[in-house]
Amino acid sequence: xxxxxxAALLPLExxxxxxxxxxxxxxxxxxxxxxxxLQRAQESAVVAGAGCGCCPEDWHQLQQLAxxxxxxxxPSFGVHPWWARDDGGPWLPELRRLLLEHPxxxxxxxxxxxxxxxxxxxxxxxxxxxxxxxxxxxxxxxVSLHCVAAHGAMLEALRKSFGASHAPGLVLHSYCGSPEMxxxxxxxxxxxxxxxxxxxxxxxxxALRAVPEERxxxxxxxxxxxxxxxxxxxxxxxxxLLNEPQFLPLVLEGAASIRQVPAAxxxxxxxDNAERVFRRFAELSEKSGRATSASAACDGLRxxxxxxxxxxxxxxxxxxxxxxxxxxxx
Ligand SMILES: [Zn+2]
Numbered sequence: 107x108x109x110x111x112x113a114a115l116l117p118l119e120x121x122x123x124x125x126x127x128x129x130x131x132x133x134x135x136x137x138x139x140x141x142x143x144l145q146r147a148q149e150s151a152v153v154a155g156a157g158c159g160c161c162p163e164d165w166h167q168l169q170q171l172a173x174x175x176x177x178x179x180x181p182s183f184g185v186h187p188w189w190a191r192d193d194g195g196p197w198l199p200e201l202r203r204l205l206l207e208h209p210x211x212x213x214x215x216x217x218x219x220x221x222x223x224x225x226x227x228x229x230x231x232x233x234x235x236x237x238x239x240x241x242x243x244x245x246x247x248x249v250s251l252h253c254v255a256a257h258g259a260m261l262e263a264l265r266k267s268f269g270a271s272h273a274p275g276l277v278l279h280s281y282c283g284s285p286e287m288x289x290x291x292x293x294x295x296x297x298x299x300x301x302x303x304x305x306x307x308x309x310x311x312x313a314l315r316a317v318p319e320e321r322x323x324x325x326x327x328x329x330x331x332x333x334x335x336x337x338x339x340x341x342x343x344x345x346x347l348l349n350e351p352q353f354l355p356l357v358l359e360g361a362a363s364i365r366q367v368p369a370a371x372x373x374x375x376x377x378d379n380a381e382r383v384f385r386r387f388a389e390l391s392e393k394s395g396r397a398t399s400a401s402a403a404c405d406g407l408r409x410x411x412x413x414x415x416x417x418x419x420x421x422x423x424x425x426x427x428x429x430x431x432x433x434x435x436x
Contacts, residue, residue, distance in 0.1 A: 123373035125358060126380035127155030127351040128299040129215075129250060129279040129325035132179065133168040134160070135348075140167070143328075143350045144175050150352035156277075156325075156384055158182045158215040158250045161189035162197040165204060172208070180384045182212035182250050187219045190226050190234035198237055205245050210385050213242040213249045215279065218263070220255030228256070232263060239267035248275040248383045251296075257283040264294050271295040275383040280327050282309070285316030292321055297383055299323035302333040302349075305360040314364050323383075324357045324376050326350065333357070 127147070132140045147155065157179045159168045165183050172181040183204045185197065205211055216238040218231050242249045249272070253260045264276065271294050278291060280301040288298065298317045301324075304310045314322075328349035333356045340347050358376075362369035 123151050123355075123358070123370060124377055125152045125324070125354050125373055126377050126384075127152050127326050127328075127354050128277060128297075128323035128376075128380055128383075129158055129301075130155050130328045130351055131160065131164075131330075132157050132171050132328075133164045134329055137167065137170070140171055141174070143352075144171065144178060147351035148175075148178055150355075152351045152354050154178050154180060154380075154384075155351050156180045156182060156212065156250065156380075158212075158279075159184055160186040160215055162200060165200070169204065169208070172211075180210065180212070181208060182214045182248075183208075184214040184216040184238050184250070185234055186215045187217050187226065187231040187235065187252055188222060190231045192227075192230045192233075195234065195237045198241070201238070202241060202245075205241065205247060210389075211247065212277075212384070213238050213245075213247050214277075215250045215252050217252030218254075218256035218260050219252060220259075228259065232259070235263060236267060239263070242272065242274070243267060246274050248277065250277045250279055252280075253278055254282060257287055261287065261290055261294075264291075264296075268294060277323060277383060279325060280331070281313055281317075282307075283313060284309075285313045288313065288316045288318075288321075292318065297321050297323050297379060299325045300357065300361055301325050301327045301331045302353075302357050302360070303331060304357070304364060306334060311364045314361060319375050320379060322361075322372070322376055323379055324354060324361060324372075326354050326357065328353070 132144055135143060155178065157168055157171065159165045159182060162185070168181050168183065172179045183201055205213065216235045218228065218235060219226075220228070222231075239249065241247075251260070264272070273295065276294060276296045277299050278296050279299045280303060281298040282303070283291070291298070298313070298321055300310065300314050300322070304314050326349050328351055330349060332347060332349040333353055335356060336347055336353065358369055358373055362372045365372065
């Protein structure tokens with residue numbers, strides 16, 4: 107059945123916000139599943155997201171999805187450190203071509219992963235990242251960065267590539283560095299994006315508390331990092347649940363409680379921050395108008411179970427055959 111997460115799990119006000127998913131990977135799913143995921147995201151409080159490529163082999167699929175979902179998907183193209191090879195970067199011309207073809211696309215996901223240094227030497231990871239950072243300087247694009255157990259080396263590499271700062275912005279995705287390193291990264295114009303890991307890793311929650319509000323972003327990192335509240339769950343007749351952008355309100359809710367601020371405030375400021383980094387998104391949200399509100403995600407769905415059959419949507423007056431109709435039914 108077509109389904110989405112019921113609002114029963116979420117306070118009503120969370121469903122009525124407009125959220126931006128600062129890091130996810132739709133192209134990692136088979137194309138039909140990716141399309142369904144993006145359609146469900148569009149039915150939720152998440153109005154857009156940054157889809158990040160991982161390797162040359164997935165750029166085409168990402169580009170295709172970005173063409174099909176131009177109002178939702180802001181693409182970035184890059185080589186993730188897990189795919190870094192000591193091959194001299196034969197993919198560089200294609201990366202440049204894609205970035206020129208998509209003037210609003212970012213660079214990434216690229217970065218450093220100390221946890222993988224046995225399989226992929228740090229030297230190789232570093233070279234692959236630096237090639238991409240040079241392109242980001244040349245074309246003045248934001249960069250989505252992966253950094254695990256290598257924050258000192260990352261800081262050094264960013265200073266080497268960007269000097270004092272990178273004006274288009276840098277996004278440290280699923281930030282897992284120390285709270286103490288936040289100011290040094292912030293000076294380079296880094297934004298700090300937090301995933302569901304804040305809900306169960308105290309160090310990540312501590313870093314979240316240390317980030318100035320004008321540098322905060324939230325993300326799902328889907329299809330990875332399914333929030334624990336949803337593990338082992340599955341929609342009726344569906345397959346094992348993977349993470350997807352529509353679950354972003356769970357991250358927002360957790361982040362708001364860790365920072366002890368109203369979720370509405372956090373939604374608004376992470377949305378504003380995303381507009382500063384992702385120019386394509388800023389244009390879109392200008393076009394669609396910030397004042398329009400309530401997503402279709404929640405109207406009258408609170409009494410349902412964890413998942414909602416989208417062929418029957420409870421609305422203000424009863425049951426509507428589609429969420430589009432339910433939206434106009436209050
Ligand atoms: Zn990622």
